[in-house]
Amino acid sequence: MTPVRFPAHLKPHGPQGSDLLAQERQRATFDAKALTAKIYDQGELAKKKQILQVLTNDPILSDKSHRYFCGRDVRFSKAMQAAQRMAELIQKHKWTHEDVLMADLLFDEAGPFRLHRTMFMPTIEGQGTDEQKKLFLEPAQRYEIIGCYAQTELGHGSNVRGLETTATYDRLTGTFILHSPTLTASKWWIGGLGKTATHAVVMARLVINGKDLGPHTFVVQIRDLKTHEPLPGITVGDIGPKFGFSTVDNGFILFDKVRIPHISMMARFSKVDKATGDYIKPPNDKLSYGTMVFVRANIVIESRNILARAATVAIRYSSIRSQGADAANPKKMVVDGVTKIVETPVLDYMMQQYRLLPIVAQAYACHFTGKAMHRKYYENQARMAQGDFSFLADLHASSSGLKSLTTTIAVAAIEESRRACGGHGYLLASGLGQFYQDYLPKATWEGDNYLLTQQTTRYLLKTYRSIRAGKVPEKDQQTNFSVQYISDYLGNPGAKCSVATEADWTNPETLLSVFKNRVAYMIEQAVHDIDIDNRTWNDMLVEVYRISRAHCQLIMVSNFFQGVFSSDSDGLVRHALGDVALLYALTTLEQELADVLTSGFVTPAQASTLKKQVISVLKRVRPNAVALVDAFDFPDYLLNSALGSSDGYVYERLTQMAEQEPLNHTSVxxxxxxxxxxxxxxxxxxxxxxxxxxxxxxxxxxxxxxxxL
Amino acid sequence: MTPVRFPAHLKPHGPQGSDLLAQERQRATFDAKALTAKIYDQGELAKKKQILQVLTNDPILSDKSHRYFCGRDVRFSKAMQAAQRMAELIQKHKWTHEDVLMADLLFDEAGPFRLHRTMFMPTIEGQGTDEQKKLFLEPAQRYEIIGCYAQTELGHGSNVRGLETTATYDRLTGTFILHSPTLTASKWWIGGLGKTATHAVVMARLVINGKDLGPHTFVVQIRDLKTHEPLPGITVGDIGPKFGFSTVDNGFILFDKVRIPHISMMARFSKVDKATGDYIKPPNDKLSYGTMVFVRANIVIESRNILARAATVAIRYSSIRSQGADAANPKKMVVDGVTKIVETPVLDYMMQQYRLLPIVAQAYACHFTGKAMHRKYYENQARMAQGDFSFLADLHASSSGLKSLTTTIAVAAIEESRRACGGHGYLLASGLGQFYQDYLPKATWEGDNYLLTQQTTRYLLKTYRSIRAGKVPEKDQQTNFSVQYISDYLGNPGAKCSVATEADWTNPETLLSVFKNRVAYMIEQAVHDIDIDNRTWNDMLVEVYRISRAHCQLIMVSNFFQGVFSSDSDGLVRHALGDVALLYALTTLEQELADVLTSGFVTPAQASTLKKQVISVLKRVRPNAVALVDAFDFPDYLLNSALGSSDGYVYERLTQMAEQEPLNHTSVxxxxxxxxxxxxxxxxxxxxxxxxxxxxxxxxxxxxxxxxL
Structure with missing residues (x-):
């Protein structure tokens, strides 16, 4: 009954993965470290190094070995332990908010205290009075109470207006009565609520004297602080197994006429007078849209990380995994001192490049757009502080569409990368399976990826109509990107794409003109369909989604070109990144070719040359593939992948991980x-x-x- | 420490799911049962009923309740038990091969005996001599030995020619010496090998007198039949955790100069003379291509099941899940005896229809193509028996591409359906998460979905060149679909799409002409690129993939139209299915619009009307959505889904399943x-x-x- 062990004397067939990766790194036309220094600031890199040090030396947080081998029971228990340990480290090292984000990124596992930090405390911070902060926020900062954020209900997802939970004010006792009238009123999906939280931010419809005043925010104690038992009138538990997120206790809660004190209602903006029950309305809340832009800029940067991480694993492994031979271009290599023809690394096959290199390009595209959004957020905040709200609508509209676009491509990229790893991508040891499972909800939460695009397109159609009506303020014509490209379109009827030869497709201005014309044409058609042909909004939803996507692809291309071609960085880096920018624009356009052919802006002959230029640019990017992913600087601790480790010991790691499989602990x-x-x-x-x-x-x-026997 | 229970008196907010589903069923324009009778034959339906009865009454196999709640340890143990039980039922009820397939479909969990039945026994049956069958097949049929199929190696996936394992013949002892020279030579991914199999079919390079004769098939005992311990010289175990397939012990095996007897080599076709060591070559093996067609026809039918099952869950739930209101078309319903305006079921939103109804259409498309492939397989077998191999090349080429196309769309459909269920799709209780995880490898195994398309396109390019050279036999011009549409294209240079109005897009002949012209044009371009412009095959791989996909989409449209418009079934069913066929053709074409615009066959103006016709046909299919999925007749036992059950009790089931979550067994x-x-x-x-x-x-x-305290 001895455990299963691989014979120690065997090594993989040559060439070895480490040699193949080294060869890839030598081939690159630029220095990966110089690119790393361009995309991250020095403080960020130093912070990463320092926090990585703490985590990898910590007896609890350094150990990720159980993640691929255990069921939810063990994983949740380990997550509780990790949550406690992380809370201790945060206090011990006095980590800032940014430090904690970096630690979360590196540790790479959502835990039961996640919403406590990202939603519970910020809500009280933003919506509570000083008295409420003292009461709830201060102990929360010390982890003496643990909170969650209870908005979604079993029968009501993104639609806040459909919430059923009520908070009825009882003037006589000065309390609110929280109540769940039906089964579908159960709060549901609430991270950290299932088994962890002692307190919850609860969104409930405020009812005063029989009048429904809509959803308001309450902070409610739900468990006894000594025993952790649910308080009377409360039914609370875990919602059960999910596709991923095993380490979070997403929970449900039902209130059976639970009385909570007057101070529970967050009262910085709207309030209820304790004695009279009079309701005081919140002021107009344009400022909160600014915050949403910031959250979404972070989501775009996060999409960069997701795309880059998936590509890192798949590209490193595709440089090592070899199969067959490309007869026209056989690979030669020194193996054991002799130059031989060896099998072809799969990344040398064009189809593999076509599947993976655009993902690298998408990662860099998200990088430059995320950075641009951060800049615009601060610019807008400064303007709003001076009462200038002129940037807000455009920024908010674009940020909605960008959240949808970038999370959609990020989800697709993880799965494409996993599949591009062939059979072994299906092993959890690839590091891509659980990664996909845990990232997936991003496409649904923080605004469903389809619903969100309605906000973007509504704004664009409105802008188009204003321009046509000559109602756009002078200032917007100077500063508003959407106004500019729509106006250009209207000012140049019948314009055509200027491409004459395949090489013209490498001109950034030409590419931008195609993306601009595409969106403006689609907007014009949609306005015609609605305003002239009287098509309903519902009938237009498919087109509405497409317009938002097209607008955001334009923004991504524009920011990417600006970040690369207008910069003064190292010539070699700039040259390599320039090809990546073209790759992003060309492969995106190739996917969306039907739009520009339908508008007539691009001719069939031009479309044929574009497809050939895609192949040409893939070949130019190919030698830099490994350096481009190395530049993202993901430590092996984060990747947790046998296929994607920086040293290339793929097969050794796969067999080591197989030895850890619990079924292998006994031979029978x-x-x-x-x-x-x-x-x-x-x-x-x-x-x-x-x-x-x-x-x-x-x-x-x-x-x-x-x-x- | 009482377990968590939902308050028994609460019910969901109205309207109730059961009422909404009943209303959907009343709206349908045809009888779902009549459609069920059209797509399945009576024997198949009777078999399903009878086997479902056995399974749902079996104390072990009826219980799927643990599947979403347990880690691999428990799930594998339960899978062993189920495998034993299934083996007993097969023997007890004398189930035929088809009966077992039905039982596997309904039980819906791959187990450790899977490859024993689907690969081990068929290999011996096909490649063994009578003596070998007696020795290995007979005890295998009685489950006295359990087999697996060991081909893939750690460093060598689909590429059989790269295998490293050797079987060197030793004439003196009359034995083969099986050996794994490196770590990458380890057999890997072998289903049932890890902890279960006593025997393995092993593919190894036959070496005689230092001469490498390439991969041959051996049957090897690997574990002691009394103790189940691995035999000397063998290292065997489980490869570790995977993205899905927790219930299969995919394994690895390494041989350290293991001697196996002469009779181990499957000798029906090629043999080694025991005494002399002389090698006798196998005869030319065209017949095995016929078998591959059959396997792939079954994969297409399986894709139908996958698509239909995903759509069943998402469409039923989308008829129940309600959100917001469509202002232009508010939904009214009788709730608790009163007619009210209620929230809009999400399936009434056009975007949801656009996401889900094409999946229903794809399912029916796979149905008609799978059936057509079965017919052609039998026709071809009959011809081959008479020495006529004229059907084989076309059939084999198409079947390769169809495997790739249908499994690719099936994988995408499960995930799209899951996401279209909103947040709750992420719960395992949706029935879509594990389903996705377990189905996913289909896109990689039985021929990688990218590699396979090279076979299809190679054949099409060759056919084009033969036609151009006037070298196509007269007979092929009569019977070969590919020859016909390519010849038509060449015979009608400069042909254009005949669509004048939006309604013309509902003409099946017109649609077919667009699909045909599209492929033929792409083939022509590729031949030009290769033969005239000297582009390498590697540079053409992206186009090669597209051509195969285009050819197979044409086949799917053609078979669908033939199955619906040329049939004499019930007029109402035919009418409803006709819309579904148009939906398949139109949405497929809309996705691929760039191709037909680039060729110039379709004009920009025609493309615009096509998009509008897509919306029109979605509206016509919408009222039949639930009936169309009901017709697939999937029992709730198979679906195992809180969201997709036939009775519509979504929220009740979700809360019942949450109560079963192990974390809820104690309140703290x-x-x-x-x-x-x-x-x-x-x-x-x-x-x-x-x-x-x-x-x-x-x-x-x-x-x-x-x-x-």
Whole structure:
């Protein structure tokens, strides 16, 4: 009953993965470290190094070895332990908000205190009075109470207006009565609520004197602080197993006429007078849109990380995994001192490049757009502080569409990368499976990726109509990107794409003109369909989604070009990144070619040359593939991947990880006696003759090599 | 420490799911049962009913309740038990091969005996001599030996020619010496090998007198039949955790100069003379291509099941899940005896229809193509038996591309359906998460979905060149679909799409002409690129993939139209299915619009009307959505989904399943004392003042409602 071990003397067939990766790194036309220094600021890199040091030296947080091997029971228990440890480290090292974000990024596992930090405390911070902050925020900062954010209900997802939970004010006792009238009113999906939180921010419809005043925010204690038992009137628990996020106790809660004190309602903006029950409305809330822009800029940067991480694994492994030979271009390499023709790394096949290199390009595209959004957020905040709200609508509209676009491509990229790793991508040891499972909800939460695009397109159609009506303020014509490209379009009727040869597709201005014309044409058509042909908004939803996507692709291309071609960085880096920018623009355009052909802006002949330029630019980017992903500087601790580690020891790691499989702890599987032996031994009369006859020929003697029955 | 229970008196907010589904069923323009009778034959339906009865009454196999709640340890143990039970039922009820397939479909969980039945026994059946069948096949049929199929190696996936394992013949002892020279030579991914199989079919390079004769097939005993311990010289175990397939022990095996007897080599076709060591070559093996067609026809039918199952869950739930209101078309319904305006079921939103109804259409498209492939397989087998191989090349080429196309769309459909269920799609209770995880490898195995398309396109380019050279036999011009559409294209240079109005897009002949012209044009371009412009095959791989996909989409449209418009079925069914066929053709074409615009066959103006016709046909299919998925007749036992059950009790099931979550077995989570209490209780001095002050206001008294510290 010895555990299963691989023979120690065997090594993989050559060439070795480490040599192949080294060769890739030598081929690059630029220095990956110089690119790293361009995309991250020095403080960020220093912070990463320092926090990585703390985590990898911590006895609890350094250990990710159980993640691929354990069921939810063990994983949740380990997550509780990790949450406690992280809370201790935060206090011990006095980590800032940014430090904690970096630690979360590196540790790479959502835990039960996640919403406590990202939603519970910020809500009180933003919506609570000083008294409420003292009461709830201060102990929360010390983790003496643990909070969550309870908005979504079982029957009501993104639609806040559909919430059923009520908070009815009782003037006589000065309390609100929280109540869940139906099963579908149960709060549901609430991270950290299931088994962890002592308190919850609860969104409930405020009812005063029978009047429904819509959703308001309450902070409610839900569990006893000494025993952790649910308080009376409260039914609370975990919602059960999910596709990912095993380490978070997403929970449900139902209130059966639970009374909570007057101070529970967050009262910085709207309030209820304790004595009279009079309601005071919140002021107009344009400022909160600014915050949403910031949250979404972070989501775009996060999409960069997701795309880059998936590409890092798939590209490193595709440089090592070899298969067959490309007859036209056989690969030669020195193996064990002799130059040989070796199998072709799969990344040398054009189809593999076509699948993976655009993901690298998308990652860099998200990088430059995320950075641009941060800049614009601060610019807008400064303007709003001076009462200038002129940037807000455009910024908010674009940020909605960008959240949708970038999370959609990020989800697709993880899965494409996993599949591009062939069979081994399906092993959890690839590091891509659980990563996909845990990232996936991003496409649904923080605004559903389809619903969100309605905000973007509504704004664009409105802008188009204003321009046509000559109602756009002078200032917007100077500063508003959407106004500019729509106005350009209207000012140049019948314009055509200027491409004459395949090489013209490498002109950034030409590419930008195609993306601009595309969106403006689609907007014009949609306005016509709605205003002239009277098509309903519902009938237009497919087109509405497409317009938002097209607008945001334009923004991504524009920011990417600006970040690369207008910068003064190292010439080699700039040259390599320039090809990546073209790759992003060209592959995106190729996917969306039907739009520009339908508008007539691009001709069939131009479209044919574009497809060829895509292949040309892939070939130019190919030698830089590994350096481009190395530049993202993801430590192996983060990747947790046998296929994607920086040293290329793919097969050694895969076999080491197989040895850790619990089923391999014994040579004969537990359950053999109950389930297999009765079948196999039923025929002993038979096999004792036949199989012994066979096996004795090959030197095995069953009687001597095994125990008696 | 009582388990968590939902309050029994609460029910969901109205309208109830069951009422909404009933209303959907009433709206349909045809009888779902009539459609069921059209797509399945009576024997198949009777078999399903009978086997479902056996399974749902079986104490072991009826219970799927653990599947979403347990880690791999428990799931694998239950899978062993189920495998044993299934083996008993097969013998008890004398189930045929088709019966077993039906039982596997309904039970819906791959188990450790899977490859024993689908690969081990068929290989011996096909490649063994009578003596070998007696020795290995007969005990295998009685489950006295359990087999697996060991081909893939750690460093060598789809590329059989790269295999490293050798079987060197030793004439003196009349044995083969099986050996794994490197770590990458380890067999890997082998289903049932890890902990279960006693025997393996092993693919190894046959070496005689130092001459490498390439991969041959051996049957090898790997574990002791009495003790189940690995035999000497063998290292065997499980490869570790995967993205899905937890219930299969995919394994690895390494051979250290293991001697196996002469009879181990499957000798029906090629053989080694025992005494002399002379090698006898296998005969030319065109027949095995026929078998591959059959396997792939089954994969297309399986894709139908996958698509239909995903759509069943998402469409039923989308008829129930309601959100907001469509102002132009508010939904009214009788709730508790009163007609009210209610929230809009999300399936009424055009975007949701655009996401889901094409999946229903794809399912039916796979149905008709799978059936057509089965017919052609039998026709081809009959011809081959008479020495006529004229059908084979076309059939094999198309079947390769169809495997790639249909599994690719099936994988995408599960995920799109899951996401279209909003947040709750992420719950395993949706039935879509594990389903996706387990189905996913289909896109990689049985021929990688990218590699396979090279076979299809190579054949099409060759056919084009033969036609151009006037070298196509007269007979092929009569019977070969590819020859016909390419010849038509060449015979009608400069042909244009005949669409004048939006309604013309509902003409099946017109649609077919667009699909045909598209492929033929792409083939022509590719031949030009290769033969005239000297582009390498590697540079063409992206186009090669596209051509195969285009050819197979044409086949799917053609078979669908033939199955619907040329049939004499019930007029109402035919009418409803006709819209579904148009939906398949139109949405597929809309996705691929760039191709036909680039060729110039379709004009920009025609493309604009096509987009509008897509919306029109979606509206016509919408009322039939639930009936169309009901017709697939999937029992709730198979679906195992809270969202997709036939009765519509979505929210009741979700809460019942949450009650089963192991974390809910106690009200205070295990681990609280170790991990949370130290943090929360650290601040007792603090919260005893603040929080008690608060909680006492709402009627809670911490001291009385909880135990002492």
């Amino acid at each position: 599987v537990h359950g053999y006696d109950d389930f297999y032996r009765p079948l196999i031994h039923a025929g002993q009369g038979n096999w004792q003759v036949d199989i012994r006859g066979v096996t004795s020929l090959c030197g095995y003697d069953i009687d001597s090599s095994s125990s008696k | 989570v295990h681990g609280y004392d170790d991990f949370y209490r130290p943090l929360i209780h650290a601040g007792q001095g603090n919260w005893q003042v603040d929080i008690r002050g608060v909680t006492s206001l709402c009627g809670y008294d911490i001291d009385s409602s909880s135990s002492k």
